[in-house]
Amino acid sequence: MQSSDSVTSQTRLACLREVVIGRVLLSDSFVLFLSVAYFLVLWIFLPRLGSARNLSNLSSNIWPLLVLVIGQMFVLIVGGIDLSQTSVMAITSVCGALMMTSGLDPELFARNPLWGVLIGEQGGPAGGSAAAAPVGIAFMLAIGMLIGSANGLAVARLKMPPFMVTLVSMFFFSGLAIFITRSENVRNLPDAFLAIGQSYLGRVPTGRGSVGLVPYSFFAALALAVAAWFVLARTILGRWLYAVGMNRRAATVSGVPTDRVIVWAYAVSGFCAALGSVLYSSRLGAGRPTLGENVLLDVIGAAVIGGISLFGGKGKVRWAFYGVLFFVLLDSSLYMLNLKFYTVNIVKGVVILVAALLDVLRNRIRLGRAPTGRAVAA
Amino acid sequence: MNMKTLLLTVALLGALDVVVGGLSCSRRVPIEDQLTICFGFQDLETEFWVAGHKAITETLRAKGIRVLERNANQDANRQLEQIRDAIAQEVNGIIIIPQDGESAVTIVGEANRAGIPIAVFNRPPSDRSNPALVIVADNEKIADEAVAYMAKVAREKGEGRKWKPLIVVGDLGDRNAVARRKGFFNVMERNPDLFETPIEVPSKWDPATTLANLEAALQANPDVDFLFTSSDFLYPQIKAVLEPLGKWKKIDEPGHVILGGLDGDSTAYKLMKEGYVDATGVQDLFFEANTIMEALLAAIEAGEKMPEKWMDDPGFALTQENMAERADEMWGYRVLHDE
Amino acid sequence: MGSLRQGTLTAVLRNVPIVMFMGTFVVFGLLAPRFLEYQSLENIAKQASYIGIIAVGETVVLLTAGIDLSVGSNMYVSAVAAGLLMERFAISPLLALLVCLTVGLLFGLLNAFAVTRLHILPFVVTLATQFAGRGLGWMLSKSRAVTFPQSVTGLGAAELLGIPVPVVIFAIVVLVAWVVLTRTTLGRQIYAVGHGLEAARKAGIDTRRVQATAYVICGVLASLGGFVSVAQLGNVNSGFGQMVEFQAIAAAVLGGASLFGGIGNVFPGTVLGALLIQMVWAGLVATRTDLYLQPLIAAAIIFLAVLLDSIRNTVLARLGRHNIRVEE
């Protein structure tokens, strides 16, 4: 009798264990769970972490970064890397701004190479007009895709190493951005444009003023995420992207237009960088030649933490989101703790390590269960 | 093995949170009515910023005020996010050293919306659309003054001969750097007879870059005899380049390169005292710090939500001439003497 | 068949980096005659030396199919540690150097441990240590600039047999690295590991040990590079070493190293890479190019270098394809 009891209890325990391991550790949403757990536990110490204002901050920080990471993911999937996203942000930011600004200070811009040609005191070509914002945004996205495609061509056709190609275009375009603005920031952007990054849908009152709930940037990011998911999961291009990333030669033999696929990946990355640039620029209310100089490692870091492989062939939009969530949450929680600014960096490093370690442990378990390649090949 | 790993996982997660949580506990404040002020700065690359940071944080803490420090690492976006976080914590006031004028406008806007008084230190918002307390030093003007003095010296020394000027330019992404460059060129344009076309050396505010580029520049133009650095914190590198070339000479010695810079830090002071440097443009750091703090605290006292006031730091050029009487107005001098 | 013509062609192609290097040098020389003097070469070497030293370490790690993003923070922390000790206790330069290297060593060990024992991706590990290291450095220095005494800066300016000390150190590092990589078991095993971890394991190589050593080497060299740089700069401010990781990797890759491991060499590869980059900047300054244009031109030149290199690889591959049949 007793024994049977103990047995059943044991089995129950085993079941529980199975559930925990299966549902939490092995699901590819692990990073999500990790972030949530992290959030909840910290919440106990820091009630403010859950305050409406902070949540709205979190969300307005998440979306632009997510946009960038999704772009980066496309390139990582085909086994490349795009370091030029930062400079694409910068150049699109200034170009777009110059296009739609409604007034420039001759003091600052008279020495600009484009002065009098395209831009003047009355602003850029689309300056002042009602369609300024849409035109400007379209312009930015177009440039982004163009630069991306250029990177892609260099990688695919000229067979140059992605790291160097994108590193060089990082130097080049950030230099160009500073060059065409003579390192001035471009202001007087149309309100419609500023609204994207600065206004929210629905506001909740708080102690001091009210805070927005859903920033417009959310919808941009959402749309992009859905589109990206659709392409990767439902379209032929998506299948091709993974195929190229897993084994380029096999893909070529199987009639996959490898070069075109790679160019697409980089173009998407450029596009996303431009979109991110739209969100960031409008949030800061100016076109900035130095936009996003330091965001690169956050982008790639978030992607990798999210589980997207640097060696190609693996990546999901969901993972990108988890990675971003983790990074943003980490950052803001560390600020919330009011650590000294240097402690913030140290803790950040440690947390990233721990997160990665947990991920490793979980992969061990998974390997422990699924037969490995060598095993069955026997 | 599964169970073990699982446990390990949980343990790690727990440990992590305890660590972080612990940190947070230790930072909790007992008294709630205590004033909290957020001080966000864009980085601490140069002695100027370090001293400013020190002055502000210490004065405030001395007043029993709780200071939240935020380092944005020269990233305007991160700074915006940090200030928002601070606002979320419902601080009583904010002091920022913005990355640049435009982001300043936006950040001030955020603070206004939350009804928290905000003060902008040393880099003005690019327009007055959003009310704030602002203290600025006119970099262009100060640079102009300093270089003007150097030009004067040159004119007296050089018997009508032309001088070969060189300017170490800051990071072109930084508006102050651009302003200082402008100040320098203003003087050049005023004295076309005195100067050949200046040689520009990019420093990107990075000592290593400065060293490399300066060396290359002097290799190409060994006859440089008039040198202005956009920031005093680059003097060590300048010395490292000039010395081997036998150009690191005191003012009265032959072969002296007319030297000048901007900031007014302790190195600059020492070098002037020793007689290597002719002039340095000084922003009155401590004046700026104190004025801004008092203004902000006053505003908080008065319960103003969005105070507006633009204050000027005239700044001045400390030269070998006026050194005797004005040295003690130079913050670098005081930093030196506090230690 | 035109094996001779082919031979010469391959000969030229194989030396593309050198050709590129000389080309750039001459072009700048024509624009600014002084650039051709020995002195300017010496300056370039001197300025490239610290980046070069770090790039050598980076190359070793890249060869094992790893990556080290923490070199910048590493050199900052180790330099700060040494500097502070010199300020407080006025320790001798030699001792300071030892301290510096020890810190670098610890950095390397930490990375090595996380990569080989905890099996975390090198990218993530070193990204984390980069953050942490930078913070640690700020904590130690309160992010003040740490100034070094004459005794150290003297080294930076000193010369040995008419050659600047930094260059001498650089040369020694390169020589040693070259010997280690080509003439010792460890070196060959580093290549093997980068070539395929599993294969290396099957071949009976202690892959963990090899990888670990690579990261340690990189760590130590990073701190050494930091010290050399400090000796030239005279002080360390809070931005010291930022973005260095990219410059180092760029130099290595420009020198023909592959980010996927197993391919690359320290000499001439990485050395040329480091020198070329430095020369481009020096040349732009010497020719007094407009500041705003400099980054654009620099980027263009590097792009050209990479392009030529990749063309060479494809061409050599095609020639190889024919040779296989010829052999038969």
Next chain:
Amino acid sequence: MSEPILQFEHVSKNFFGAMALHDITLTVRPGTVLGLVGENGAGKSTLMNILGGVIAADEGQIRLKGKLYSAGSPADATRADIAFIHQELNLFSHLSILDNLFIDRFPRIGRTPLIHRREAVRRAKEALAAVNLSISPRTQVDRLTPGQKQLVEIAKALHGGAQIIILDEPTTSLTSRETERLFALIERLRREGRTILYISHVLADVLRLADEIAVLRDGKVVRTGARDEFDIDTMIAAMVGRQIDQLHPIRRGKPGDKVLMSVAGVTEPGIVKDISFDLHEGEILGLFGLMGSGRTELGRILFGLDPFRSGTIDVCGQPRRRRTARRSIAGGMAFVTEDRREEGLLMEASVAENMALVALTNYRRNRVLGTVDQLALRRALDEMTASLKIKCVNPRTNAVKSLSGGNQQKTVIGKWLLRRPTVCILDEPTRGIDVGAKCEVYSIINDLADRGNGLLCISSELDELIGICDFLLVMSKGQICGRFRRDEFDEERILAAAFEGHVERGPRDSSGASN
């Protein structure tokens, strides 16, 4: 009778429930060759991996020279003088032969860590001489032919003083000439008193080399005995557990007259010269040649993976100068590559993903968005997996890398069939797969021909071509040097043609050379 050098006693191993080895008991005597045969998944490699220290056994033990032996790592095995030469050779192709020989134990200068180059070169020369291979030790490995690589591996083993040498499928990528050399070498090693464990699907070779033969099936030893107790059929019977009446299916269908692909004067300097032939509907055209004869290269050129200088390739009446893989596929061609891992499959991806890859564009639902018609595709995939009898738990989740060679190959074939090609080029369609699978592949090929497709079968296994082809082309030094109709197939003449390579006219000129 001499003391057994190696004894497996009740060795068992199971991977996560699946029993891979079950109570294996085997005895090997020194100075003998043990032939180890069995279908893929029978457990040969698992057993050898345990011996080689790649994996550990769950139960049972191994005795080496009577003493208990267990290797925790490949290094241990090496120390115990056991050398494991894997099917996919374990060489570092970017490094020199020298490096590969000594990678784990270079000779050093005195106590220093420095490599003693001269000494190393000397020893390397010796080692290479021992396998009578006469090339500079400094040559980079990726410039060697597969045969030479094989020999380098063995040289490495011998140089390490290995007493027991495990050869896993050593001949798969060897030319018959190289195979001969290898066998001679094995003979010598045996005479020197070394012990050889020889795993192979080429039963004839096993019969020829082995003193003892052990047959494995489903992880059990089903039969052991001296060589003369076996012949091919008994071996096959033991391996598959049933009688395979015939390896090669009977060709019922006759080739039609409609020309599907006509190749005329295709030339690429240094690769192939003046290749001309026709491929008719319902025809299985064999292309035989030694390694390096240009047969694979020709395949790649025909499919448009490599360029060619002059000549025309005309598929289904649409001649193209500039060809690419994509165009060829669009034109109804398929190409089963020689190298499954590198060019055939996405090893990480699932069976389904692999099979879908080529045919994706046929299942486009929406031109603009380029969406995939999931349902139709899935149905097609299921049919294909079923009709090809691909064994895997779940085609949508199983990564192909976890399948046996046979099933991998079937996946590759399925990938192409899904696209309903009219002309198929198959390069070494049965390399490294077991008898059962071979048999199935042959019947698939046969069916394709009967359905009116044209097939070009490239292979280095003559008997297989003789078994299945209607017409045979022999290549040597990049040229076609022999054409044989099915009724005049004759091993001697074909081999002669392949080796001597002097251009001789085939009787049936209709097949192209003239036009």
